[in-house]
Amino acid sequence: xxxxxxxxxxxxxxxxxxxxxxxxxxxxxxxxxxxxxxxxxxxxxxxxxxxxxxxxxxxxxxxxxxxxxxxxxxxxxxxxxxxxxxxxxxxxxxxxxxxxxxxxxxxxxxxxxxxxxxxxxxxxxxxxxxxxxxxxxxxxxxxxxxxxxxxxxxxxxxxxxxxxxxxxxxxxxxxxxxxxxxxxxxxxxxxxxxxxxxxxxxxxxxxxxxxxxxxxxxxxxxxxxxxxxxxxxxxxxxxxxxxxxxxxxxxxxxxxxxxxxxxxxxxxxxxxxxxxxxxxxxxxxxxxxxxxxxxxxxxxxxxxxxxxxxxxxxxxxxxxxxxxxxxxxxxxxxxxxxxxxxxxxxxxxxxxxxxxxxxxxxxxxxxxxxxxxxxxxxxxxxxxxxxxxxxxxxxxxxxxxxxxxxxxxxxxxxxxxxxxxxxxxxxxxxxxxxxxxxxxxxxxxxxxxxxxxxxxxxxxxxxxxxxxxxxxxxxxxxxxxxxxxxxxxxxxxxxxxxxxxxxxxxxxxxxxxxxxxxxxxxxxxxxxxxxxxxxxxxxxxxxxxxxxxxxxxxxxxxxxxxxxxxxxxxxxxxxxxxxxxxxxxxxxxxxxxxxxxx
Numbered sequence: 001x002x003x004x005x006x007x008x009x010x011x012x013x014x015x016x017x018x019x020x021x022x023x024x025x026x027x028x029x030x031x032x033x034x035x036x037x038x039x040x041x042x043x044x045x046x047x048x049x050x051x052x053x054x055x056x057x058x059x060x061x062x063x064x065x066x067x068x069x070x071x072x073x074x075x076x077x078x079x080x081x082x083x084x085x086x087x088x089x090x091x092x093x094x095x096x097x098x099x100x101x102x103x104x105x106x107x108x109x110x111x112x113x114x115x116x117x118x119x120x121x122x123x124x125x126x127x128x129x130x131x132x133x134x135x136x137x138x139x140x141x142x143x144x145x146x147x148x149x150x151x152x153x154x155x156x157x158x159x160x161x162x163x164x165x166x167x168x169x170x171x172x173x174x175x176x177x178x179x180x181x182x183x184x185x186x187x188x189x190x191x192x193x194x195x196x197x198x199x200x201x202x203x204x205x206x207x208x209x210x211x212x213x214x215x216x217x218x219x220x221x222x223x224x225x226x227x228x229x230x231x232x233x234x235x236x237x238x239x240x241x242x243x244x245x246x247x248x249x250x251x252x253x254x255x256x257x258x259x260x261x262x263x264x265x266x267x268x269x270x271x272x273x274x275x276x277x278x279x280x281x282x283x284x285x286x287x288x289x290x291x292x293x294x295x296x297x298x299x300x301x302x303x304x305x306x307x308x309x310x311x312x313x314x315x316x317x318x319x320x321x322x323x324x325x326x327x328x329x330x331x332x333x334x335x336x337x338x339x340x341x342x343x344x345x346x347x348x349x350x351x352x353x354x355x356x357x358x359x360x361x362x363x364x365x366x367x368x369x370x371x372x373x374x375x376x377x378x379x380x381x382x383x384x385x386x387x388x389x390x391x392x393x394x395x396x397x398x399x400x401x402x403x404x405x406x407x408x409x410x411x412x413x414x415x416x417x418x419x420x421x422x423x424x425x426x427x428x429x430x431x432x433x434x435x436x437x438x439x440x441x442x443x444x445x446x447x448x449x450x451x452x453x454x455x456x457x458x459x460x461x462x463x464x465x466x467x468x469x470x471x472x473x474x475x476x477x478x479x480x481x482x483x484x485x486x487x488x489x490x491x492x493x494x495x496x497x498x499x500x501x502x503x504x505x506x507x508x509x510x511x512x513x514x515x516x517x518x519x520x521x522x523x524x525x526x527x528x529x530x531x532x533x534x535x536x537x538x539x540x541x542x543x544x545x546x547x548x549x550x551x552x553x554x555x556x557x558x559x560x561x562x563x564x565x566x567x568x569x570x571x572x573x574x575x576x577x578x579x580x581x582x583x584x585x586x587x588x589x590x591x592x593x594x595x596x597x598x
Contacts, residue, residue: 015086016297023297026084026098027164039086042098044166050100050148050192054172060148062190063158065173068180070187071157078108079185080158083194102158102194111153115199118223118235120353122477123242124285124398124442126224126235128429129481130244131281132400136231138276139251140267141241143258150191150202159183199238206236213257218480221473226480227254233481242270281400285355286565291392294347298340300385307386308551308558311362312379314415327417330375341370341381348388353444356394357561358554359384360446360545361424365416368448391558393565396440401429403483407471408492408535410542411449411463413456421449421459424546425467427474432486438541441561445470446545460495461518463546464502467491468521468530475529488531494540502532 014023024032029039048054050062071079081103089097130138162179170176178184191198207217210225215232218224223236231246232254245251248268258264270276275284295302333341345367352359362384369377407427415422425445431437445467453459468491475489493499502521524530537543544557558564 015088016293024086026086029086030164038096039098040166042086042094042096043084043100043164044169045094046098046100047165047169049145051173054169060145060190062148062192063186063188065175065178066157066185066187067178068183068185071185075157078106078157080104080107080156080194082158082160084164099193100160102156102188102192102198104194104196107156107196109196111197111200113196113200115203116217116222117199117203118221118237118242120350121443121474122221122224122235123237125429125474125477125481126233126242126244127283127285128398128401128442129233129403129483131276131278131283131398132403132429133244135246136244137246137248137251137278138270139243139245140270141234141243141255141258142265142267143239143241144263144265146206146239146262147191147193147195147198147202149262150198150205152189152191152195152197152201156188156195157185158188159185209261210257213253215254215257218477221477221480224477224480275395282397284395284397284563286393286395287351287355288393288565290351291388294351295385295389295392297347298344298385300382300389303386303389306390307383308390308555309549310359310384310387310554311365311548312383313548313550333373333375333378337378338370338373341366341373341377344381344385345370348384351388355396355562356388356391357396357426357441357444357545358394358558359388360444361422361548362387364422364446364448365548369417391562391564394562395565396561397563398429398440401437401439402431403478404430404432404485404489405471405475405478406430406490406492407467408540408542409460409463409467410494410537410540410546411453411456411459412547413453413459415547416448419452421453421462422546423447423449423459423463423466424542424544425463425470426541426545427467427471428541430490435490438560441541443470443474444545445542457495457497460493460498461501461521463542464491464493464498464521464532465518467542468524472524472529488525488528490533491530492533492535492540494535494537494543496534499532499534 014025015029016022017024022028024035026039026043029035030043044054045057048057049060051059051064052061053059083101083103085099085101087097087099089095127138130136160183162175162182162184165175165184175184188195191202210216214228214230215225216228218226224233225236226233227250230250230253232243232250233245234241234243234254241254243251243254245254251266251268255264255266275286277283345363348359349363349367352363362380366377366380366384369380405427406429407425409423409425411424412422414420423445424447425443426441427443427445428439428441430439447466449459449462449466451462453462471489471491475485478485498518501518502525521530521532525532541560544561549557
């Protein structure tokens, strides 16, 4: 169940009141009689950890309380503000956790601050590597206070709101005498969350410590680590490890090396965020409570009727010889409603990329319109919320493969507002010499093409170009994981012109606007990176995220991309007098549809 932590702490700067659905930040919580004592103690714990301790909680001496005149004059303009994050973590020992972070807007750090950290696609490739290789197991690891023990090359300075500091901290550290116009000033001596340089300094220190034991970061894939001879491969996201290994002793070797320098906790079964089936060599990714929490946060009511389409499909005009240009003439939204749309898009973007690729096109369309949103944009956002409420528990299943990267690409011409077109790609891991093998997507691309396309063929070539560009880093990552690609990556499109131009079986005439794209594609073909194939559109996996479809089409095709842990017809809004005849279709590994319920 990947992302379960995100579901629990989806709004990391606030917690959700289960009774009202309100988002409560720390400043609200300490004024609320129900939560005041709990969260005041939690913030005291955090301040104690960062300084010299409180009660039985040891301190890290990350920061020290100082007076304003102790700050060098040339650093006064770079004093940072602070932000208090609160999150509920039922699976942790400290269930109500407060984190004090630095808002580094004014910090002028002269060095490099870019941090090599793993992304979601790398993690999915690693999951597939576990089930597709004989013998390995997956384990999780977490480093406590990873950023809080890193030496810095210079101190930073921050100020805290005096009124928000718990009384027991004020009493222990005698902060009344440090109060200057309602602020308390601190000097930060060690790495801390939010500092621009904290991530890169912690990463460099970790690399230096693990290098002594034979671990190294891969050259081209950020956040991917291997051992020089042990069968250990892991991806690192901030302070969380996902470890693939063969033999528990090798995983324990990594644990022992980490515990020399950090406090490390391990998830030896690796099931905190993932559902593993080693016997059948499958893995299922899901986020069971994410949608429920999001709908509660946005106070979105349960739909009275099921919504099976995440976005309104363009009407079909039969017999028309020209494509209709979509427009939006509805009145603009207020800033509050625009902010609401942005929050919905931000909340479900990670969810869609992780477990529900059917949201890709809808989220892309709404995101492209959100800054200048209209009533139509708001209606589209509410339809999206109705859709996820109807299908709240999707999951993606991966099957064992030969770890060969493959992708399908597709494009839709003039399918977006303003005469824009869309490029889509479906990237998955397949078996050798098995073109019909179907697997869960490791990456879905569904992007509005920046430039106006002159024809449907140019749209297809642009889609081929976009998809291949995204595939190159994945191909490199697979090779760095030890899965050498046996030949050019197969790329399938349903447009014969796109294949003909890239394979030089067609002679371009007036196609100057397409030159850059198909010349790039021809170059990569000559380098044996890609092998371009044609297949019928009905078999193209990228057709689904390339455009907006009718509800009937979504109901037919959705089971091919996700598996719903709780089908919509089991949801509470389906009343006994609501009579429907629905054909449920299960897709096999060959992509063939089998009717399983009517």
